[in-house]
Amino acid sequence: xxxxxxxxxxxxxxxxxxxxxxxxxxxxxxxxxxxxxxxxxxxxxxxxxxxxxxxxxxxxxxxxxxxxxxxxxxxxxxxxxxxxxxxxxxxxxxxxxxxxxxxxxxxxxxxxxxxxxxxxxxxxxxxxxxxxxxxxxxxxxxxxxxxxxxxxxxxxxxxxxxxxxxxxxxxxxxxxxxxxxxxxxxxxxxxxxxxxxxxxxxxxxxxxxxxxxxxxxxx
Numbered sequence: 001x002x003x004x005x006x007x008x009x010x011x012x013x014x015x016x017x018x019x020x021x022x023x024x025x026x027x028x029x030x031x032x033x034x035x036x037x038x039x040x041x042x043x044x045x046x047x048x049x050x051x052x053x054x055x056x057x058x059x060x061x062x063x064x065x066x067x068x069x070x071x072x073x074x075x076x077x078x079x080x081x082x083x084x085x086x087x088x089x090x091x092x093x094x095x096x097x098x099x100x101x102x103x104x105x106x107x108x109x110x111x112x113x114x115x116x117x118x119x120x121x122x123x124x125x126x127x128x129x130x131x132x133x134x135x136x137x138x139x140x141x142x143x144x145x146x147x148x149x150x151x152x153x154x155x156x157x158x159x160x161x162x163x164x165x166x167x168x169x170x171x172x173x174x175x176x177x178x179x180x181x182x183x184x185x186x187x188x189x190x191x192x193x194x195x196x197x198x199x200x201x202x203x204x205x206x207x208x209x210x211x212x213x214x215x216x217x218x219x
Contacts, residue, residue, distance in 0.1 A: 001197055002123050009120025010075065010128075014082030016116055019109025021045070021087065022094045023102045026168025028113075028178060029156035030130055034083075036165030045087065046080030053079075056129035063136050071126035079128055106170045114181035118189040145186065149179030 020027045021035060034048045043051075053076030061068040096102045121127055127135070130152065137148035153175045160167055 002125065005193060005197075006120050006123040006125050007078065009116050009118075009123065010078050011082055011116070012119060013113055013116030014079055015086050016109045016112030016114075017083055018086035018090050019094070019112060020106055020170060020174070021166070022090050023096060023106035023109060023170060024166070024168075025102050025106045026166055026170030026172070026174075028174040029153045029160050029165075029167075029171060032160035032165030032167055032171060033156050033163060034165075036160055036163035040163055044080075044084050046082070046084035049080040049083060050076045053129045056133055060129055060132050060136055063133075063140070069126065069129075069132065072129045072132060075120075075126045075128050106173070110170075110174060110177065111181060114178070114185045115189070117182055118185035119193070121186070122190050122193050144179075145183045146179035149182060150175060153178065 017027070017031055021031065026032065027035065030052075031045075034045045034052065037043070037048045038045045050073070053073060057068050057070070057072050060072075094105065096105045117131060121131060121135075134145065134148045134152055137151060138145055141148065157167070157171065157175065160171075
């Protein structure tokens with residue numbers, strides 16, 4: 001059950017990312033970097049997700065002075081495939097042209113990103129390297145997710161500008177509210193997932209106990 005929510009969280013996250021890209025108002029600094037690299041260097045957005053993830057795994061290993069979290073590449077692989085899949089599906093279905101439709105598309109994407117990120121992080125299975133970096137900085141600086149997320153966004157913002165990524169008002173909104181939205185969803189998803197996972201883990205024992213109670217005693 002935990003792995004189901006892990007994959008589900010990533011799919012929700014990548015859907016939100018695709019919404020922000022399609023809104024044409026600007027994406028998060030990290031996603032803007034991916035799109036900029038895709039347009040100016042080549043390869044798909046999802047492919048650059050995997051490449052940058054490999055680099056970040058090395059950075060995370062250096063900061064924590066631990067062995068590289070190779071499992072993070074699995075998450076990056078699923079994320080990269082998810083982004084390319086949603087962009088392919090939404091390419092003709094979601095092309096907002098009016099300013100208010102773009103705002104709705106972007107706002108929905110920002111909320112969905114926060115929900116998806118919080119969902120898969122609570123499964124404690126191989127976080128995306130950039131999200132793992134967020135948690136590492138939070139621990140090293142002894143602050144909250146808002147501060148660490150915003151700091152990382154600012155670094156990637158500079159890199160996205162260098163590679164001519166889609167920087168816009170949406171980018172500013174992501175830097176300002178992305179960490180707050182994630183911080184908002186974290187306790188909610190933790191409570192919901194813990195309740196579901198606890199029920200899933202105890203239900204087999206419960207069924208077994210019931211069978212033992214109704215079974216006739218041996219002769």
